[in-house]
Amino acid sequence: FKDDLSTTPQLFTPMSPYDVDLPIQTTEDVLFGSQLNQPKELPTDFSSVDLSFLPDITQDNKEQNLSEDGHEMQKELDGSTSRKEDSSIFMDESGLSYPDATQPSPEASGACPPLTPMTPMTPVTPASESSGIVPQLQNIVSTVNLACKLDLKNIALHARNAEYNPKRFAAVIMRIREPRTTALIFSSGKMVCTGAKSEEQSRLAARKYARVVQKLGFPAKFLDFKIQNMVGSCDVKFPIRLEGLVLTHQQFSSYEPELFPGLIYRMVKPRIVLLIFVSGKVVLTGAKERSEIYEAFENIYPILKGFKKAS
């Protein structure tokens, strides 16, 4: 291992190696990337492609997106909010959220005319009744494999932002300021990155940690980056009768005021856990995709609103 240390600095030039595309093992990326490299050939099978970042499937937008770098996975809240207004958005939903979706007809091939709005593929709340509230992401947890054994004591000695207490926990806790995140780095080379507010920030932060480890002399790679958990929160702005909610949705809810002031709602589709509080604040967690959080909130909002008008 010691020999490796002496030779690795030559393998990695000071030029940031991450400018070179490293194999990132996410199917969506690969699939989408390859598709964007051939702009005129649009896939007719949308089931496995995650298109939820696209604000609107209009011709202008498609061309605009095609010209950008092909490694973007998901766009921001703005894109997601605007999609609520157009019923044609239902075509955007990825196959993960709507497994029983029918495929859109192959009108999107070659130079496409403006796509006509599709009928909703699943019986969700029509756009006119959408809540108008968008949950904000508060925390993203992701993991990545640096694919090399690490000497944690060495890292703790040479890095300013690291803490290592083997008696308490068998990993180095490293923090960076921008994006403000924390990473747990294990001696096997696996790393957990927490605290980011968006998927892209999490990925950028993980790359920065990997760069720090590289600069410390380890042959770190960036394999299998995966978002493991996303947490969002929002406020419905009216108080909620939790006792009533647990009566009507008993099979999904768990409300134990002796233990916890909120109601724990385990939604089945999508598989998200919601913490609902009497003040109207809702916390959503357990998502692997941003769309799951939005979908879960849109599912729970009519239920909660129903309780507001109960008389």
Place this chain on the structure above:
Amino acid sequence: MAARSSCPGCGSAALVEDAHYAQQQLVCAACGCVLAEGLLTTTYAEEEHLREVAYSQSTGQKEQLSRCLQRGIRRVQDLCKVLQLPTVFEETAVLYFQRALQHPSFHLVSLEKKELLGGSCVFVTCRQHNWPLTMGTICSLLYAKQELFASVYLSLQKELGLSVPALSLGDLVKTHLNSFRLFQHTADVPAPFVEDKEKMVARTMQIVELASETWLVTGRHPVPIITAAAFLSWQSLQPAARLTCTFARFCKLAAVDLLPPAHLRLKELLEIFLRMASQLAWLKVFNMDKKTVVKHIGDLLQHRIFLLKRAFCLEDGEEQCATPTGEGSASSPLTAGGAAQEEGCPSEGKRQREGGPRPLLPPCLINPRKRLRTAAPSASDSAITGDEPISDSEIEQYLRAPEEIRAFRKAKAWS
């Protein structure tokens, strides 16, 4: 074998009764041949005195169940006996316990957790039969930490897929008040403090219902609310003698634990009563405060439906009932979702004058604690793609300079 007088081997008549260790034998003295040994059957007289052994106490059952399971089942049965639960509960709890212990996630947990598992099974059984048992009671019986009990209970609920109905507050009131030692005159409890149980239970139920309608119950631990309601009802039944008694003293007299949130609940209840009093015609003229309002709790409860409508702003807007609609003390059933008066008022800004109706909202919305709110993602944050180039200087700020490393090495002994 019939008794013989001569040995079958040698024919000698010298037969001796001897004991080979503990076994009686009839032996020929001449050749040593054993004619008869100890009897193996009982006589008819002996069998008459035998008793029937229940299967659960026989060794048969012991052989089928593991020792851990036996111990756990005994523990569950003991708990049920201590809590004086019906036999049906005991059987159900034992059944749940057996099912749970076979489940892979519970099979190998520590003994402490297995005991808590037994307690959780009893707790679940009680809740499913609407028997008001609180977690606090079970934890004190098991000498368990509540967090550990909570985790065991929640995982039990999840693994076995049990649906546990919510705790019924009405029953809990009766059970909790049963433990109050105020219903008889003793050395500690002077005569003016003794109270009739039925009256106290009825009034406490009314106050708890009122608390539930005014958002004081949702999300809060139920027992402190009941304690505070009991205190107010006790005081209001004979205010002259009891107004001077403090909450803490009351709990000591009643031999009941005073949990910390109970003081806050008391304050909130008094605030609700004060607002209601401000709407009652013959009390409007008086300047009520926390002490004096207690004397009129009886009246306030009697007209509570009307007073709630007047005192609190509802979502259906401006309508204020001119006619008293709440006559009579018919208490509405303690249904959680059905109460009609509690909708948050979005236009609370309209009624901010002193003493005027305030919106009927949970206390956490009325007194929001100032919190540091993280800023919404800024535009620059939104533009992050995750693939930006990372500058060397940014990374180097996180690495120690050589002098630092030397100083660190000297300061710390790196083993």
